[in-house]
Amino acid sequence: MPTRHSLFALSALLGASCLTPVAVAQERTEDELKAREIYAKVVSIRSARGQENVPEVFEYLMSELSAAGFTDEDMKITDYENNGEATQGLMVWYRAEDPVKAPIVLLAHADVVDALAEDWVRAPYELIEEDGYFFGRGTADNKYGVTNLVQTFIRLKNEGWKPNRDIVMVLSGDEETGMVSTRGQAQYVHEHIKPEFVLNADAGGLALGPNGQPLYYGVQGAEKTYATWELTVTNPGGHSSTPRTDNAIYELSEAILKIRDHTFPVMSSELTRASLRIGGRQRLDKLGQAMRDFADDPSNEDAIAVLRANPATVGTIGTTCVATMLRGGHAENALPQSATVTVNCRIFPGVGIEATEATLKDVIDNEGVKFELISDLVESPESILREDVTNAIKASLAERGVEVPILPHMSSGGTDGMHYRNLGYDTVGISAAAAKQNDTFAHGLNERLPVASFYDGLDHWSIILKDLAGSED
Structure with missing residues (x-):
């Protein structure tokens, strides 16, 4: 999932919809506008294999995080090479002043499967709002996850929230094409951070029925x-x-x-x-x-x-x-x-x-x-869905006015999570996204995410993190 910047925001957002500046300001909060600004910017960066644009994504994200108060010491770029092509990973610490628990690691990835403009109905590397959807490569996989985590860190920092444990956001740069950065980051996490558990923004989420009604909340607990x-x-x-x-x-x-x-x-x-x-x-x-x-x-x-x-x-x-x-x-x-x-x-x-x-x-x-x-084999075990994580998910769903079963499942697709499971960490996918089955067209033509899902999910991670890493008060 890619990048975002300030002045780009309003022009990019307005260019992607028919809303006037006044209408946007009236209808959306400052947090929502910042989230969409970030989303639009990261979608605009063609962070696919062969383009070597992942560093641009991370440079932008670091500028936004820095503006919110994260220091250079809070952010770490890791450089890797994947089949002769340079890529990166980004790790960001939301530090506790006096940690009383082991850290939590959060995952997402900034790269995408490439999209050719001539094949798409709309420009793939531009956030376009139309018919109740945000269209663009990565809108679902996984630039929404990146946007979600980054805007949450910025929001919590602006609120002055102080966690009781370190929270480390780990963004990989080649999840779609080899996971070299993923492996390197996972090993670093294992050697230096040793989290209690890992939460993945690239899997799981709220399943919607044909009429948009919530059916269940899926938690990825295993991968093929x-x-x-x-x-x-x-x-x-x-x-x-x-x-x-x-x-x-x-x-x-x-x-x-x-x-x-x-x-x-x-x-x-x-x-x-x-x-x-x-x-x-x-x-x-x-x-x-x-x-x-x-x-x-x-x-x-x-x-x-x-x-x-x-x-x-x-x-x-x-x-x-x-x-x-x-x-x-x-x-x-x-x-x-x-x-x-x-x-x-x-x-x-x-x-x-x-x-x-x-x-x-x-x-x-x-x-x-x-x-x-031609691929590296990674077989990973099933993860346990912890009671505290389950309760945090329920709190997030309740805030959205949703009461549905929480459903652990095995994913047919692969994510960064497999490498953390292999190192012994319970790793579950708990995305904020809500979508109908087969409705996002991830990896396919005209990828999209419901606009309502984008905005409704912006509180997801802040609620979960406050639940899992907040003070006893």
Whole structure:
């Protein structure tokens, strides 16, 4: 999640909506205006791989934090290199004068998956307010999380709030592309900060129904293992005017289709079954019934079919692998000498990378397809949802006038949290965001976040931090 600046604020905000300056001032508090200013600025920075703009994000954030009273000693930039590209991490301490408890670490990430302007309906690196949504790359993943944490630190500092323990905000710079900064920061946290627990702004949140009604609050307590392979077929090639029976592209295509048609075994855990059971109770449709039926009986074939057919639930009941990138050939008038597909897998906890690769090789059944693992394997355990964190979440929801079940769940996507879990820290995702299922288009075209969700969530972290790190008074 990227950056923000002062004079940019009003012009950027007004350019992104039809509100007049007077209307904005009348309708929004100073805190809300500052939060939107930060949001607009960070969304405007193309902090994607290859752009090397993450330092600009952090430079801006540090200027805003400095203006609020955080000192140079309170902020630490960490430099890293990811496959030859420079990236950074930012750590910010909200210090207790006399700590009586171990610190709390807060996570978010400042980088984004890249977006090409020609593919989007709106400019991807400009905050645009339209039809009740904020549009722009990172509006959901994860620049809202960055904005949320930074504006909370600024707000609490302006209030003169004094915590009873250190709170450390840790913002990574390459969560989407390798997590080199994440690993480095996690190790630093482990060696120097030793928090009691870790809270992640890049996961969880309030789930809304089709009509916008709150259904439940999701807490990410576990993650599937993220692993990516490149599968390559090579061939002597030749002139396109003299085709040969073996062709690298055709051979690779057959392998891809076999992966498409394969389904991994159904799996579940106590956490995933509880998640489906509670989530299913909030729905009166066929999917909700299937969620409840599976939770009661994970061998229910009808329920399995419904869950596998829905993109939102297919990843909760087993390992998934999918082709995501493709390249092949070297000239239009030559037979391809090689063809490569990138296959990304989200592996159910406990399965392991070796077993997954062995399954893919068995499914393809072609020794001519060569496998190369191009991601680092990180398998992490489930985290416990602490009672004090649960109570803090309830306090935040109550302030929003929301009373819903709190639902721990396993995420099919990967976040920075996995590296902290691996180091022994209970790490849970408790974002302030509220959205309908599959409504934010994170990583996709025209990513967005409901405007109401943005503003309604601005109190979330201040309430939670005061609950978890406030004085006994």
